[in-house]
Amino acid sequence: MFDNLSDRLQAVINRLTGRGRLSEADVDAALREVRMALLEADVSFAVVKDFVARVRGRAVGEDVMSSLTPGQTVVKIVRDELAALMGGTESRLVLSGRTPNVIMLVGLQGSGKTTAAAKLANLLRKQGRRPELVACDVYRPAAIEQLETLGRELGVPVYRGEGANAVAIAREGVAAARANMRDVVIVDTAGRLHVDGEMMDEAAAIRDAVRPDQVLMVIDAMTGQDAVNVAKAFAERVDFDGVVISKLDGDARGGAALSVKAVTGKPVKFASVGEKMDALEVFHPDRMADRILGMGDVLSLIEKAQATVEEKAAEELEARLRAGEFTLDDFLAQLKQLRKMGSLESILGMIPGLNRAALKDARIDEKQFDRIAAIIQSMTAKERAKPQIINGSRRERIALGAGVQVFDVNQLLKQFNDMKKMMKQLTAMQGKGGKRRRFGMPGGMPGGFGGFR
Template sequence: MFESLSTKLTSAMRTLKGKGSITDVNVASTIKEIRRALMDADVNYKVAKEITDNIKDQALGQKILIAVEPGQLLVKIVHEELTKLMGGEKQEINLKGDPAIVLIAGLQGSGKTTFSGKLAQHIKKSGRQVLLVACDIYRPAAIDQLKVLGEQVGVEVYAEPENKNAVSIASNALEYAKKMGKKVVIVDTAGRLAVDEAMMAEIEEVKKAIRPTETLFVVDSMTGQDAVNTAKTFNDRLNFDGVVLTKLDGDSRGGAALSIRQVVEKPIKFISTGEKMEALDQFYPDRMANRILGMGDVLSLVERAQQAFDEEEAARLNKKIRQNNFTFEDFYTQLQQIKKMGNIKDLMGMVPGMGQAVKDVDISNDSFKPIEAIIQSMTKKEKENPDILNSSRKNRIATGSGTSIQQVNNLLKQFEDMRKMMRMMNKVQDGKMKMPNLGNMFKR
């Protein structure tokens, strides 16, 4: 999402010249470029001006330490100001109460229902019993969509398809939750294509009836400043507790993420980066600042991996790798777990230095489909012993997978290279050989 902003900010800070200190003379043009970059990213004008004024005040007159360039110091200052702008620290969702009640609000198409399913799964992982409630009485497919999502994440959905009173449905669901011992109730409400009085009045009544412990406003980050304006309107009526930014994997410029906290004065609590139920992260302002400045977000990447990978399965695979017995079946399993982590391009953007490298590259999870098709076209024996794949077997696999012989051969070569690397790493770990001096590989 922040590729363009990241590129422009990095470019602006590289131009900072001067030795010993940052002065009015050498910082003026840089600050101007930073402000322009923020404005181009659809950041609210007042917010852009405030943050650049703060950056300038922080930077002027600071002494440059030995071996630290002015541009490096400015990166640190910009990082601190971006972090402060987006809230400073992570804000937890309030799940106190028996049951805790989470009310979901937002415009139609913002991703409320999908987020409700993701949140249900997120909370369920902590061991709490969750109930999803379908209170969108206007959109015909809303109840069915929530039921599908509930089935995916293993959470019960309460619905009254014939009841057209959202307040009644929410109240009845709360009584049902208490009776069934549910610890968290997530209420998905109706959205509209635009803010209107009937919509606001209805959700106000729902909130008054069930008295939620947490009210979250879900906003499509791709709508830019419109998202900020809508959030302000909702907050004036609902006084919500936090914001959820969806579709951060889309082609938005990032202005909503940078402006909404400052304008609405409510924290961003979650960010969503795709349709998969696992593609939900708690919002850390410092980590988002890292990503904006092209520093990656390794901590979020590790957390995604921990959620996606089964510990027992990981131990089993590690044992097979140690025994040089890694097969195509194991490789296929690994692919499925990687896909659970979310959008591949978004994941690569979390690796320091990779954001800029992949910003113009079209990468999607569909890239795995030819590989999966080739593996699925192999027999069990072939998956376990790829060395037996002769020309006739490769032809059969290519035909069965809808790929070419060249694609099959490429996969076999990549797989064998990977296994060679695993064998080398095993020898290194066993102390049977020393790692090569990689520095020599780059000497001319």
């Protein structure tokens, strides 16, 4: 996610925090790089200009030069302003007390509406709601089938009307939901390849017919500023309440996510980060800023883990971590869990203090998963529980059993120790109290936020 932008901003951060004193020229040079990084990420020129001016203004106002940690102070300002740019705090779905609630999705063809509709149904259902999907993309039969397939997969009913009147189908869909005791209706609409008047008129007509609690515009993160311009056109013509930004898992440069709020005034409410049905996240601007700056996103990681791991197992693990009793068995279980959660890389990206450069070195490919599993499974129960007893001859035996080199066994044990160390630091910091989210960087990492509270 936003690899290039992250790399560049993190390079700026490392330079800033790597020195004790900063001159005004240093700050200016850093801001020039921030500006370039944002422009290259396809953030609109006006937004970038405004952003840099704000950061500069605060850097001067807060008297960065005379602060004890000038680099960190500038980094904190950049971080706060990045979060503010994306809306500051999360913007929730606002649903009224009526039944059923109605949510309508609009956007260009291919932006990810149908997928997002199904994912949203899935998310709401996990929150105890009884969603129904309504297929209003009457122009492409395949689109209706797509929604039906997703609905079947999730066990969420899909209303498909007869005929080609999207407005009528939407209205009937809501009536059907009421009759079937569904309490939230998600209306999937048709898009076109480009902004056109007819599409927006239809969206407006559906909106007027079903009076949604929320209209969400889906925009494709991969299309950068173009997506933001489309959103602007929709905001003027159809109006909407918030944005679902899709395909953030790809190599999107970040421009759309960073500028859409500033340009349209509409907050991003959800981020879609994959094709799987659970790949829809509530969008947290502050966490996203942390993620972009390589400060990790522990809270999202924990939430993701909690959604996957059973609560009890997670609690047990946490207790073991705190007690420093993390074993290779736990390590293996964690790896399996991680694999279930999604790509390892996206998970690693959320761990604070793992900067991207380190991430590249530490990148574990999926095949390596199997190798790691094989190695651990070749160990005796005692060895798994107490890896420190694994001496040279044990290493040879394990390597033989797993069909790998001794080198691989050594590497795994080192990884395990590193992970154990990192987890210890994390849990220690968590234990210190203060805000849950404000972890510092693990020891020795530049750019730590530990001093800001």
